[in-house]
Amino acid sequence: MKQGMIGLEIHTYLITREKLFCSCIASRKKGLKPNTNICPICTGQPGAKPMLPNKSAVEKAVQIGLMLGCTINDSMTWQRKHYDWPDLPKGYQGTLSGEGTSPVGSNGTFYGIKISSMHLEEDPASWNPDTGEIDYNRSGLPLVEIVTAPDFSQAEEVVDWLKKLLHSLSYLKAADSDAGIKVDVNVSIPGKTKRVEVKNINSLESVYEAIEYELERQVKEGSVRETRRFDEKRGKTMSMREKESQDDYRFISDPDLQPLVLDTKFVNALKNNLPESPQQKLEKIIKKYSIDEKNAAILTKHRDIAEFFEGVSEKIDPQFALPWVTIELLRVLNYHSKNLDEVSITIEHFVALLKLVKDGKITPLKAKEMLNQFYPRSFMPNNVEGKITDIKELEKIAKEVVSHNAKAVSDYRAGDSNALNFLMGQVMKLTQKRADFALTRKILVKILS
Numbered sequence: 275m276k277q278g279m280i281g282l283e284i285h286t287y288l289i290t291r292e293k294l295f296c297s298c299i300a301s302r303k304k305g306l307k308p309n310t311n312i313c314p315i316c317t318g319q320p321g322a323k324p325m326l327p328n329k330s331a332v333e334k335a336v337q338i339g340l341m342l343g344c345t346i347n348d349s350m351t352w353q354r355k356h357y358d359w360p361d362l363p364k365g366y367q368g369t370l371s372g373e374g375t376s377p378v379g380s381n382g383t384f385y386g387i388k389i390s391s392m393h394l395e396e397d398p399a400s401w402n403p404d405t406g407e408i409d410y411n412r413s414g415l416p417l418v419e420i421v422t423a424p425d426f427s428q429a430e431e432v433v434d435w436l437k438k439l440l441h442s443l444s445y446l447k448a449a450d451s452d453a454g455i456k457v458d459v460n461v462s463i464p465g466k467t468k469r470v471e472v473k474n475i476n477s478l479e480s481v482y483e484a485i486e487y488e489l490e491r492q493v494k495e496g497s498v499r500e501t502r503r504f505d506e507k508r509g510k511t512m513s514m515r516e517k518e519s520q521d522d523y524r525f526i527s528d529p530d531l532q533p534l535v536l537d538t539k540f541v542n543a544l545k546n547n548l549p550e551s552p553q554q555k556l557e558k559i560i561k562k563y564s565i566d567e568k569n570a571a572i573l574t575k576h577r578d579i580a581e582f583f584e585g586v587s588e589k590i591d592p593q594f595a596l597p598w599v600t601i602e603l604l605r606v607l608n609y610h611s612k613n614l615d616e617v618s619i620t621i622e623h624f625v626a627l628l629k630l631v632k633d634g635k636i637t638p639l640k641a642k643e644m645l646n647q648f649y650p651r652s653f654m655p656n657n658v659e660g661k662i663t664d665i666k667e668l669e670k671i672a673k674e675v676v677s678h679n680a681k682a683v684s685d686y687r688a689g690d691s692n693a694l695n696f697l698m699g700q701v702m703k704l705t706q707k708r709a710d711f712a713l714t715r716k717i718l719v720k721i722l723s
């Protein structure tokens with residue numbers, strides 16, 4: 275494993291209803307028609323003035339700062355960060371970064387890595403260099419930039435840490451997971467090479483590859499202080515430009531915006547209501563419900579699933595409920611490629627279904643079938659035709675199956691145990707999965723012998 279000194283700048287896209295300085299709808303949905311959520315402010319028309327910054331974006335930025343263990347600063351001055359590029363027609367980005375202001379949060383620690391600062395800013399538009407087209411839907415969306423100290427020494431360590439960061443951010447429900455990630459990586463070899471910034475890396479795999487490539491390149495070629503980009507297709511970093519200094523951005527305080535003042539009460543209220551972290555949730559589920567670590571990890575992958583399980587476990591034996599959540603519920607959600615918050619499955623209905631199984635009123639197979647019908651909306655499983663446990667009735671059905679499946683019967687008698695599963699399946703089909711499994715199996719074996 276290659277060693278170096280590595281720091282990160284991570285862009286986290288916030289989930290808010292509106293953009294940062296105007297009331298346009300904030301959406302990063304893929305496939306959205308270009309230039310639909312726009313106004314004079316976010317398209318940078320001459321003379322347009324920003325509205326008061328979006329309070330919900332400020333709240334979410336503070337929550338992220340608290341999650342990262344940062345000190346939240348109480349007064350910040352909005353800055354204009356100037357640069358000329360087609361994605362930024364007004365010529366500057368509104369930001370709480372730069373030397374003229376305090377960031378939202380500073381001096382944090384997250385899983386052993388120091389967080390130098392984290393700040394709130396607006397996203398520029400997106401520009402397609404091939405067609406020259408600009409899409410302003412993204413212009414003015416709020417984002418948080420998290421800057422770490424150069425505390426990492428290996429690519430693998432970076433990726434592990436980023437996974438923890440993304441998992442924790444998902445628990446806050448502050449960051450838009452559909453928007454993906456954008457990471458800038460600073461890489462150097464202490465005492466040997468100059469710091470190189472690799473910009474705009476869009477996936478964890480690419481972060482890993484870019485660091486590995488850059489460390490190897492620097493060992494071979496040395497480095498100048500510059501900005502590079504990562505070419506995913508070629509798996510290489512390429513020179514973009516020599517590093518601009520802070521002066522090049524000509525930061526000035528924005529005369530159109532009041533300083534952002536955060537009072538202690540506001541920050542403390544957010545601090546006290548911070549949701550549990552994935553680690554805290556994991557430990558709680560292991561301890562409170564006696565769930566093994568592997569299953570607890572499955573449950574806590576998504577906060578909604580963990581909370582759903584906790585809710586279910588208040589009403590029914592957690593051990594009984596466990597596979598119904600970790601296997602069956604996730605099966606239904608995965609099948610439809612949905613998250614739990616995108617469907618309407620209530621704890622009440624889910625527990626009622628499980629109770630029917632637990633009390634022996636319906637078969638697990640039947641319950642699985644009903645769970646399929648809980649998509650997209652669950653219902654109270656009333657008037658369900660119950661499990662068939664009547665031996666006479668089951669014998670009648672089993673005999674019918676045996677008489678219609680001569681091949682399977684002879685296979686079974688010739689020692690093929692799969693043939694019995696096939697015959698079981700036929701009984702289940704005829705009974706709409708209501709036949710008691712163990713009883714049916716016994717009856718079939720008896721008839722066949």
Ligand SMILES: [Zn+2]
Binds near residue numbers: 298313315414
């Ligand atoms: Zn707008």
